[in-house]
Amino acid sequence: xxxxxxxxxxxxxxxxxxxxxxxxxxxxxxxxxxxxxxxxxxxxxxxxxxxxxxxxxxxxxxxxxxxxxxxxxxxxxxxxxxxxxxxxxxxxxxxxxxxxxxxxxxxxxxxxxxxxxxxxxxxxxxxx
Numbered sequence: 001x002x003x004x005x006x007x008x009x010x011x012x013x014x015x016x017x018x019x020x021x022x023x024x025x026x027x028x029x030x031x032x033x034x035x036x037x038x039x040x041x042x043x044x045x046x047x048x049x050x051x052x053x054x055x056x057x058x059x060x061x062x063x064x065x066x067x068x069x070x071x072x073x074x075x076x077x078x079x080x081x082x083x084x085x086x087x088x089x090x091x092x093x094x095x096x097x098x099x100x101x102x103x104x105x106x107x108x109x110x111x112x113x114x115x116x117x118x119x120x121x122x123x124x125x126x127x128x
Contacts, residue, residue, distance in 0.1 A: 039062075043066035048099075050067040055100070073096055083100045
């Protein structure tokens, strides 16, 4: 009887092949320790589903890997932008928050809406 392929490992290999840079920190892990995940199938314990960088806003469903959330991080400032739109001091802080990375560098602040700009514009003092 033919042996059934290990689908999680096969899906991970496909994700790495199709999405360059999908999991740069996973190279040192044995395939047997890699757990594949997606939006519908999260991770167990204190892990989160790390999607490939830049996959946050993708319309296509992204395949990621389960990554353990660190308990402590070095006091280092090398900002990264998370998929939640927040800037994290470094990649470790982002992973500790359980958020996938959109890109290296700080997130760009969205410009305020015109109503906010008008309300903040200086005008005559009250009672003047």
